[in-house]
Amino acid sequence: MNWKRKTIGTAAVMLFIIFGFLGCSGRKAASADETSGDSSEQFTENAEADSAVGLESAEPGFVTPEDAVLDYLAGMRDNDFDRMALSFGGGRCAESIACQYAYLCGIDLIPGIEIDNTVLLKESGDAERLLEQIAQRMEETDFSSMEFLGFVLPDDLSDTYSTDTYQENLSVLAENYGVNELANRVAAVKVNGNEYMLFFDLIKKNDRWYNLQMGGIFASILGIESSATGCVRMDEEDKKILEELLEDTEHELPGTKEKIYLQRTEAEGFDTPWQAAVAYLEGMQANDIGQMLTTFSVESYAENYNLQAYMEYLEAYSFMHQDVKFPSVNDFVKALISGERKEQLADDILSQEGALYACSFFLNGEEMQEDDFSLKWETLQGKMDLASIEIIGYILPETLSEQYTSEYQSNIVERQTGIYGADQILESVIIFEYKGEKYCLFMEESKYNGKWYNSKIGNRLALLLGVDADFKGAPPLGLLGDPADLEELITYI
Numbered sequence: 001m002n003w004k005r006k007t008i009g010t011a012a013v014m015l016f017i018i019f020g021f022l023g024c025s026g027r028k029a030a031s032a033d034e035t036s037g038d039s040s041e042q043f044t045e046n047a048e049a050d051s052a053v054g055l056e057s058a059e060p061g062f063v064t065p066e067d068a069v070l071d072y073l074a075g076m077r078d079n080d081f082d083r084m085a086l087s088f089g090g091g092r093c094a095e096s097i098a099c100q101y102a103y104l105c106g107i108d109l110i111p112g113i114e115i116d117n118t119v120l121l122k123e124s125g126d127a128e129r130l131l132e133q134i135a136q137r138m139e140e141t142d143f144s145s146m147e148f149l150g151f152v153l154p155d156d157l158s159d160t161y162s163t164d165t166y167q168e169n170l171s172v173l174a175e176n177y178g179v180n181e182l183a184n185r186v187a188a189v190k191v192n193g194n195e196y197m198l199f200f201d202l203i204k205k206n207d208r209w210y211n212l213q214m215g216g217i218f219a220s221i222l223g224i225e226s227s228a229t230g231c232v233r234m235d236e237e238d239k240k241i242l243e244e245l246l247e248d249t250e251h252e253l254p255g256t257k258e259k260i261y262l263q264r265t266e267a268e269g270f271d272t273p274w275q276a277a278v279a280y281l282e283g284m285q286a287n288d289i290g291q292m293l294t295t296f297s298v299e300s301y302a303e304n305y306n307l308q309a310y311m312e313y314l315e316a317y318s319f320m321h322q323d324v325k326f327p328s329v330n331d332f333v334k335a336l337i338s339g340e341r342k343e344q345l346a347d348d349i350l351s352q353e354g355a356l357y358a359c360s361f362f363l364n365g366e367e368m369q370e371d372d373f374s375l376k377w378e379t380l381q382g383k384m385d386l387a388s389i390e391i392i393g394y395i396l397p398e399t400l401s402e403q404y405t406s407e408y409q410s411n412i413v414e415r416q417t418g419i420y421g422a423d424q425i426l427e428s429v430i431i432f433e434y435k436g437e438k439y440c441l442f443m444e445e446s447k448y449n450g451k452w453y454n455s456k457i458g459n460r461l462a463l464l465l466g467v468d469a470d471f472k473g474a475p476p477l478g479l480l481g482d483p484a485d486l487e488e489l490i491t492y493i
Contacts, residue, residue, distance in 0.1 A: 127311035141192050152242075391431075
């Protein structure tokens with residue numbers, strides 16, 4: 001019986017729409033960004049950065065695409081974030097895992113959120129009540145009871161999949177990613193009595209398979225919104241159709257593994273705020289993103305973040321558009337928050353190095369080539385002589401702006417400290433030299449249990465001084481005023 005001729009339930013109506021923009025047109029093979037709803041990064045160019053972030057490649061990978069998917073699902077069943085993350089072959093995954101986790105917990109069904117994944121909090125107590133609803137749904141979702149129902153053949157979901165044009169596009173995308181092959185798989189699972197179809201893109205590298213992203217290319221072709229992260233909830237009518245679509249029910253979830261908790265990212269902290277910033281620059285000198293990441297609060301951030309305080313400040317909640325999406329109700333969520341934070345920090349570090357690279361060209365009167373604008377860790381490593389960085393000293397923030405210690409600014413810091421759940425927040429300004437020019441490094445620092453960590457690149461002092469965001473927290477010193485006057489403010493290290 002051909003399912004494509006059947007009437008389907010309303011919950012999955014968009015799932016089975018057959019798009020022809022690849023299958024029946026003669027268009028040129030699309031790029032990854034054109035074809036996918038996600039802006040995934042290339043496997044080969046990000047492997048080193050991802051390893052430093054803690055999402056090490058699951059070497060030697062998996063024998064089949066199905067094995068990679070099943071290992072990911074087994075990690076979900078066991079609330080083992082690290083196992084889920086390690087089934088990926090590089091690139092960001094924590095944010096997608098978080099969004100899929102929210103969907104499977106039914107957070108998107110909470111009144112208000114289901115409209116556009118965002119709810120406004122207008123009345124006193126709204127944030128607390130919403131957090132209670134979110135926590136309740138998370139606690140009631142028993143992932144340990146997950147059932148794997150089987151795989152659905154992509155051909156049965158869309159005629160587009162088996163067309164020569166679509167398959168040629170997969171080959172082109174695989175080449176763009178620098179891998180041997182790219183494939184799509186669709187798995188059906190049952191969680192808390194609800195049935196779902198989960199969409200995956202996978203890559204083959206050196207004859208081994210890895211997950212690349214949830215949702216992605218094939219899900220985008222079928223019209224599944226990126227906010228669903230490749231997750232489609234089945235209604236009663238859809239479940240009947242799903243039974244007919246399940247072609248591969250021979251596989252089963254692998255057994256539980258002893259959890260291999262990845263090493264904590266953050267180091268033991270520092271005695272002063274400026275020491276944390278200097279340690280970050282020392283990591284930059286060593287061209288070691290892993291070393292740079294150890295200077296940030298990651299696990300301490302995840303363990304202490306006050307989501308209610310943030311929601312009350314923002315007067316809104318959106319799990320698609322904020323750094324911390326869930327209350328830290330268990331170890332899985334803490335690991336998930338830490339994973340998202342590491343990925344974002346790695347992106348911020350890369351952006352800052354790219355800005356420093358571009359600024360050094362401009363200050364030296366050199367003309368950048370087209371390929372110089374590519375923000376890729378591997379590319380920047382080969383083009384920047386970061387070992388030549390010289391750390392000069394630091395400037396006390398209050399000497400640069402009278403507004404820095406104003407009551408208004410103090411209230412901002414107090415509020416931010418409460419959101420971070422930190423003991424204290426301060427800022428640092430480190431002076432360093434690169435390619436003959438002096439630069440400032442603006443960093444925000446947070447204190448947990450008596451130790452200081454970097455909390456983010458850039459800070460409110462930079463905003464007070466009118467430093468353009470394009471400098472990513474590292475503008476030339478001369479941008480702040482007369483170099484001779486500024487030199488007198490430097491405490492030399």
